[in-house]
Amino acid sequence: MQRRSLFRRTFDRPMTSMEKYLLAIILVYIVIVAVKNPQFFSLETLFDMIRNGSGIMILALGVLVVLISGGIDVSFTAIAIVSGYTSVRLMKVLGFDNLLFVILVAVVIGAVLGSINALLIHFFRLPTLIVTLGTASAFHGLMAIALGTKTYTAIDVPQSMLDFGSSSLLTISAERSQYSLSVFFLIVLACIVLTWFLLYRTMLGRMVFAIGSNEESASRIGISLLRTKLFVYCYSGFLSGLMGIIYFSGLSYINPVSLIGTELMIIAAVVIGGAKLTGGEGTILGAVLGIIIVQLFQSTLVFLGLGASWNNLFFGSVLMVSLGIMYYRQRQLNKRSLVFSSN
Amino acid sequence: MRSLRNLVLRDKELAVLVFMTACVILVLYITLGQRLFSPTGLQSMSVQVSEFGFLALAMAIAMLTGGIDLSVAAAASLAGIMAALVMSGQIIPVTDENSGILFVLGIVAALVTGLLCGLLNGFLIAKISVPPILATLSTMILFAGIGMAITTGQSVPVLVPSFAQLSTSAVANIPLIFIMMVVAFLVVAFVLSRTRLGRRIYLFGENEVALRFSGVRSERVILMSYALIGILVGIAGIIMTSRANSMRVGVGDSYLLQAILVVVLAGFNPFGGKGRIISLAVGLVLLQLLSTAFNALMFSPYAKNFVWGAILLLVMVLNHFVRHWRLRQPPEKPAPPAPGHKEEVRPSPVTVLIPNR
Numbered sequence: 001m002q003r004r005s006l007f008r009r010t011f012d013r014p015m016t017s018m019e020k021y022l023l024a025i026i027l028v029y030i031v032i033v034a035v036k037n038p039q040f041f042s043l044e045t046l047f048d049m050i051r052n053g054s055g056i057m058i059l060a061l062g063v064l065v066v067l068i069s070g071g072i073d074v075s076f077t078a079i080a081i082v083s084g085y086t087s088v089r090l091m092k093v094l095g096f097d098n099l100l101f102v103i104l105v106a107v108v109i110g111a112v113l114g115s116i117n118a119l120l121i122h123f124f125r126l127p128t129l130i131v132t133l134g135t136a137s138a139f140h141g142l143m144a145i146a147l148g149t150k151t152y153t154a155i156d157v158p159q160s161m162l163d164f165g166s167s168s169l170l171t172i173s174a175e176r177s178q179y180s181l182s183v184f185f186l187i188v189l190a191c192i193v194l195t196w197f198l199l200y201r202t203m204l205g206r207m208v209f210a211i212g213s214n215e216e217s218a219s220r221i222g223i224s225l226l227r228t229k230l231f232v233y234c235y236s237g238f239l240s241g242l243m244g245i246i247y248f249s250g251l252s253y254i255n256p257v258s259l260i261g262t263e264l265m266i267i268a269a270v271v272i273g274g275a276k277l278t279g280g281e282g283t284i285l286g287a288v289l290g291i292i293i294v295q296l297f298q299s300t301l302v303f304l305g306l307g308a309s310w311n312n313l314f315f316g317s318v319l320m321v322s323l324g325i326m327y328y329r330q331r332q333l334n335k336r337s338l339v340f341s342s343n
Numbered sequence: 344m345r346s347l348r349n350l351v352l353r354d355k356e357l358a359v360l361v362f363m364t365a366c367v368i369l370v371l372y373i374t375l376g377q378r379l380f381s382p383t384g385l386q387s388m389s390v391q392v393s394e395f396g397f398l399a400l401a402m403a404i405a406m407l408t409g410g411i412d413l414s415v416a417a418a419a420s421l422a423g424i425m426a427a428l429v430m431s432g433q434i435i436p437v438t439d440e441n442s443g444i445l446f447v448l449g450i451v452a453a454l455v456t457g458l459l460c461g462l463l464n465g466f467l468i469a470k471i472s473v474p475p476i477l478a479t480l481s482t483m484i485l486f487a488g489i490g491m492a493i494t495t496g497q498s499v500p501v502l503v504p505s506f507a508q509l510s511t512s513a514v515a516n517i518p519l520i521f522i523m524m525v526v527a528f529l530v531v532a533f534v535l536s537r538t539r540l541g542r543r544i545y546l547f548g549e550n551e552v553a554l555r556f557s558g559v560r561s562e563r564v565i566l567m568s569y570a571l572i573g574i575l576v577g578i579a580g581i582i583m584t585s586r587a588n589s590m591r592v593g594v595g596d597s598y599l600l601q602a603i604l605v606v607v608l609a610g611f612n613p614f615g616g617k618g619r620i621i622s623l624a625v626g627l628v629l630l631q632l633l634s635t636a637f638n639a640l641m642f643s644p645y646a647k648n649f650v651w652g653a654i655l656l657l658v659m660v661l662n663h664f665v666r667h668w669r670l671r672q673p674p675e676k677p678a679p680p681a682p683g684h685k686e687e688v689r690p691s692p693v694t695v696l697i698p699n700r
Contacts, residue, residue: 120660124659124660124663125663126659126663127613127614129411129476130603130613131656131659133600133603133652133655134652134653134655134659135656136652137600137651137655138649138652138653138656140648140649141647141649141650141652141653144643144645144648144649145643145645145646261596264413264480264483264484267480268480268481268484271477271480277474277477278474309492309495310491310492311488311491312487312491312492313485313491314488315484315488316481316482316483316484316485316487316488316489319480319481319484319485320467320481323471323477323478323481324467324471324473327471327472327474327477328471328472330472331471331472334472340552340555340556
């Protein structure tokens, strides 16, 4: 009887090969950075990374759910900006200042926009990438036409959001400075737990995996494709709406044309974590590790003495190599078991 | 009348597209008239369309194989950067004597870069079996990263004076690069419809497994088509560099959405195997007309973006109905639209996935 590893005891499953591989990359990279520049090892860096990465972490969870359902969504950054900006503008028009209200409005707008995606995808049987490409520019363009693209600096940002952005769970005072763990950490954790619960402990989650694995057989066993897809894209929109508010609060600067264009990077980060585009596969831990890698490259290349311009090169090569390994293994497996479909 | 009807029925999507283009031309002619359709207006439109036409052509080939190439814009700007680097005097100083050689070298550098980028995509897709979206997503980030690492985000100027003339010179009042694009369209149309490679590209998009089982080395087809895409992208990079007389990372990024838009607009099936180059040409004309009209009406870039996205969705929904237009005629099942059974005229990956309700 072999002793079960810590990982198995916590996650109740063996570690996937992509997770092992990513973990190895992260560890090696951290060691290299730490050797080059010991300043990297500080709570400050860690807290900074958590604070900066929390927004895209939430987005990544939505992307993961969509990928598991066999689709690919590139409209989530547009949804995040649209719902965040619209709700802030709405609150400004109504003339009061309440964090709960703004989050609620943003989340509802996000879910509605997500359901538009789902309806288009379901009823016209269109490729998800192209639909969401279209809706992304349509949503964002519509918002820009209707509301304009005025930016708000810290003076104009609602006070409740500023407070939200700067509130912290715990603060550690060092000799000269003090740094704090942002409250975003808690929200990210809550989102991870919620996603995990929905995916692995509810019927809805199993349906998402089922339509991702094989849509035809899923519908044959009586799963409603429409309802499942509505859930998937609404959930993605919901998380995007939440992220919109967190993003604006964290920056204490509201710019309605930011964030757009980073969606492919986030999808790439989730894909690197082992989510297959063909659907039905993907783990939350993998997505988290993928985002950590992106975040590490983004914030620590400076410690290596390389400018931010090297970021894409690093991430692109890691992405390409890991995709290569992942799919080459699949290809060998398919060859051996005489599976002739493309994937 | 009958032959016209047959012509329309043979390619319904093309007919719809031509009709839409004709309507747009009519409306624009009435509203903007002289400004748009003057010789200079047409000339500037034909210059603008050629920069983007090569990328659309590349995207169309990728979609015919059932894939998509997200890296076209990044690869084009990388190819342009390579050309600009050769001609910037940073590697070899530019003098009067060697400017001719540098001109040629720059073009070769761009073409080779484009070809290598395409081959890398093809290798990942054919030999490693990475799905095209992911393979080209990773190479898109990689190409942008390479360009960024080389230039650190700075714009690379071109010092060879004759290079800018490439985009300004004209033959009989027709811009040279427009002629290049027309030639490229003719060549690609010939390759796709008259050669073995073209036939196989269509077949690959239709049913990859069947192609492999009929003894065709299908991996080579993919490699060849992405190599072709790479060359087209390289030419696009040359034109972009020549028009701006400099190059930096991320120049053509906005073309990615538009390239996908025009290819879908032209009735190419994103699942592969269907689409004609002539439709693509009509689609390009339509898109360029609209784009110029928006500029004349001074739309903001966001408004333009909105229109592009809306058109993309509208066209796909419209194409969906056009595809099932005749199939819906016999009203066997009146109430809920259950297109599942009737659609299996041409078995494709799409119809296989359609659920029975």
